[in-house]
Amino acid sequence: MDDRVILKVGAKILIPFILLFALYVQFHGDYGPGGGFQAGVIFAAGIVLYALVFGLDRALRVMPFKVAYVCGALGVSIYLGVGFVAMAMGGEFLNYNALNADPAKGQHYGIIGIELGVLVTVFGVMLALFYAFAGRRRIDP
């Protein structure tokens, strides 16, 4: 019988809701407090909680190092991509108005794309930071 059963069951119940709450913060960012940065941190916190309760090895099987690095780069690419799409559609770099015939709709699409980029990057970098610190060997003096 594992002696950390309360923590494990509690984490198993809570982690799906943490990830769902991150998406809520992400998509509610248009109307209230929230946005890509906070959502990315909360999403990473879900994985960090998993790593703390179940151990780093199991967390690395769920979200390998590589995923963190790729996410960190992918988010910046999405951000840049939105900027270049705006350029390709006849506006300046990151001019959301050019993304749609209706400028208000263009602003909406633009901010959703940007926030998605921020979410992915912040998630990746937070996770990479945590892995970098958690993976260090203890040095005995």
Add this chain to the structure above:
Amino acid sequence: MEMVLEVLSWISICGGLFFMLVGTIGILRLPDVYTRLHAAGMTDTMGAGFLILGLCFQAISGMMHDHPSWWTVLVRLVLIYAFLLFTSPIATHALARAGLAGGVEPWTNERGEG
């Protein structure tokens, strides 16, 4: 109706603040980790519980007339309380375990008197 909700709401909020105050004094005054954890746990369940109850009354009385979607605030408050009921005992449990694993001795009366 409005008046009753308002009074109930303020009674609940003041009750919640009272428990928060007691919990804070407990955290500052009690002698060791485990007794302080006890005080902090009380703050979470009773203090936050009454505060959220008071906010529920506020949501009902203040928003029922102007906002057709007033109940979404209520649902969110109830969800917050439900998650608080899960997370705060688990966090307290984890802290107590960590204290025990770290070799913190529980405080006892030094003279051995009850």
